[in-house]
Amino acid sequence: MxxxxxxxxxxxxxxxxxxxxxxxxxxxxxxxxxxxxxxxxxxxxxxxxxxxxxxxxxxxxxxxxxxxxxxxxxxxxxxxxxxxxxxxxxxxxxxxxxxxxxxxxxxxxxxxxxxxxxxxxxxxxxxKRERLYGSVFALYGYDTNVNSGLGDEQTELPLPGLGLIPFSFGIESDTQTQLRAQLNYDYPMTQTDTITASVAVSDTTYSEFNQFQKTSSDISVSYQGKGDEPNRSYKAMVYFQPFWLAGQHYQNLMGVMLDNVWQLDHSDSLTLSLNASHTDNQLDNLLDLNAGTVRLTYAQRKSVMMHAYSVGFAMERVDSLSIDSQHNERNVMSIGYRNNWFIQRFGMLTSSVDLLHSEHFNDDMRFRQVDNAELSFFEKRKDLTLNIGLSFNMSIAENWIWMTSLRGAFKDSNVVLYDFDKKIATTGVLYKF
CATH class of the missing domain: 1.25.40.10 (Tetratricopeptide repeat domain)
Incomplete structure (x- = not known):
């Protein structure tokens, strides 16, 4: 100086x-x-x-x-x-x-x-963490089995008072349009704790089969925070999900969920999810169900990939046990894998595989009342379902995302009425605000 x-x-x-x-x-x-x-x-x-x-x-x-x-x-x-x-x-x-x-x-x-x-x-x-945000998206797609049909083969269905009736339940395919809007509000309580309120409405409409139109809403309030341990966080949620089929109020689903997350290190985490729910069917009280689910998920990030492995158990019990409702009770075991691949300058590719084994442990007495019914209808129902998915999301402009997906469900059941496959392909755009 x-x-x-x-x-x-x-x-x-x-x-x-x-x-x-x-x-x-x-x-x-x-x-x-x-x-x-x-x-x-x-x-x-x-x-x-x-x-x-x-x-x-x-x-x-x-x-x-x-x-x-x-x-x-x-x-x-x-x-x-x-x-x-x-x-x-x-x-x-x-x-x-x-x-x-x-x-x-x-x-x-x-x-x-x-x-x-x-x-x-x-x-x-x-x-600064208090915010109101949301998204809307529109998708166009194709469903190979809108009605969950069984195919062209003829089988015999045991009906009380009628005996064995031959029938075929053909597969119907159709194009579909999906619309969804969601609005979220985050209210931070402390540096680590946040309350989030969320409202979403979605609708799936088919070109020809209006009787399968599906409309639903999802209303939830969640509380997310960190535990006493520095590597532990949790999320508690209550939710209400009404559902309409072909414009008719079909059921309400309500429940509570708790996620406990342990961050094992900078890349690995373990999540224990607990869920309890009640389904109130508006058309048939025999379908009112109480369900409980526990799921354990191990997630691992490696470079541009995230791997998640899960195992779960669920049980469903009818709200009112009777001869006519007992066949709806079941236990479900599941295993799953999910992979997120972040592709630089392109987007994210997601693949998933889930295998579910469900076992109904009561007879369906409706079929027991029919003489000479096929043996399979007398068996306790067991289903093995394979769900696979592949999706790709890419940012095409500020706040705009192009989404495309392929999903398949392949269900193998010892009761022919529940043995079917379906595949759905969709593509469209999402706008975030």
Missing amino acids: SSSVWAVDPRAELSLLIEQKQNVAAFELGEKTFEEWAGDPEFDFLYGVAARKSGNHQKAIFAFERVIVNTPTNLKARIALAIAYYEVDNFKAARREFKQSILLKPRPNVVNQINKYINLMDVKILS
Whole structure:
């Protein structure tokens, strides 16, 4: 530093201008004398104050950082740097500098001021996490088996009072249109805990078979937070899902869910999911069900891929046990695998495979009442279902995503009525807001 250009030391004038709250003039003076005086701790501090108070926050940060480099124990400069970071919403850096300031053992009134800033930061962080957001999407697709038909083969169906009746339940395919809209609201309670309310409505319409139109809604409130252990988080949710078939209110599903997540390391996690639900069928009380599910999922991230392996168990019990309803009770075992592949500059490719084995442990007495019915109708029903999926999502513009998917369900049952396959292909766009 040299004073050859400026005969008068600018530091005194800078201090006076700041004291008179002429911050713009002080900053302009600092700019004029910067090349000669930058690096002098007192000048840098005054220049930083003038820069911050005149709205030049980044230059203020650089000035205060130069002071700390030259005088690490300068309490005023470190607090000023923390405030400058706070004012540009760099809360992580501000918190770091405030903590460093406390280590320098300032007076109690200064500590109180620091704590006030820290509390203000917490409030601002929470307010930034409060948000309203959602999405809408429209898909066009093709379903190879809209009616879950069995095929062209003829079989005999035992019907009470009629005996064995030959019938064929042919497969019907059709194009479909799917529409869905979802709105979410996040309300942060603390740094780690958030309440989320969500409402979604979806509709699937077929070109020819209007009797299979499906409309549903999903209303939920969830609470997400972290446990006492630093690597544990959890999510609790209550939900209500009414469902309409061909415009007629068919059933309501309501339940509670709890996810416990343990982060094993930076890439591996373990999730235990518990779910209890009740299905209230609006057309047939015999289909009212109570269900409980437990699922364990191990997820592992490797480079651009995420692998998830799961195993689950579910049981469904009728709400009112009778001869006519007992056949609806079952246990379900499942295993699954899911892979997310993040393809740079293209999007995300997702594949999934799920295998479910369900066993109904009561007879279907409707078939028992028919003489000479096929033996399979007298057996307790057992189903083996393979679900596979492949989807690709790609960003095509800001907030716009192109989505396409292929899904297949292949069901093998010892009761012919439930033995069928279906495949669905869809493509469309999603808009996030």
